[in-house]
Amino acid sequence: MPALFSPDSLVVTTALELLDTHRPLSYDDESCAACGQQSPCDAALNARQIELATDFSVRYSV
Numbered sequence: 001m002p003a004l005f006s007p008d009s010l011v012v013t014t015a016l017e018l019l020d021t022h023r024p025l026s027y028d029d030e031s032c033a034a035c036g037q038q039s040p041c042d043a044a045l046n047a048r049q050i051e052l053a054t055d056f057s058v059r060y061s062v
Contacts, residue, residue, distance in 0.1 A: 004053040015050035018043050 005012050021034045022044040032041040040048070 005050060005055075007054050007056050011050060012054050015047035018047040019051065022047065 022032050022041050024030050024039040025033045030039045032039045035041050
């Protein structure tokens with residue numbers, strides 16, 4: 001199945017930035033560091049779906 005997104009697209013780079021910021025505060029506190037929702041928050045879940053629909057193999061082709 002072909003990937004839906006190019007790894008260099010604005011959609012993907014934004015999703016990866018969201019994944020970097022929308023993460024649990026700590027091991028003991030599962031609140032999202034960016035929005036305060038229970039982690040994984042909606043933003044992180046949606047960003048992860050985009051990441052999974054991206055073909056990163058094209059970046060690392062030989």
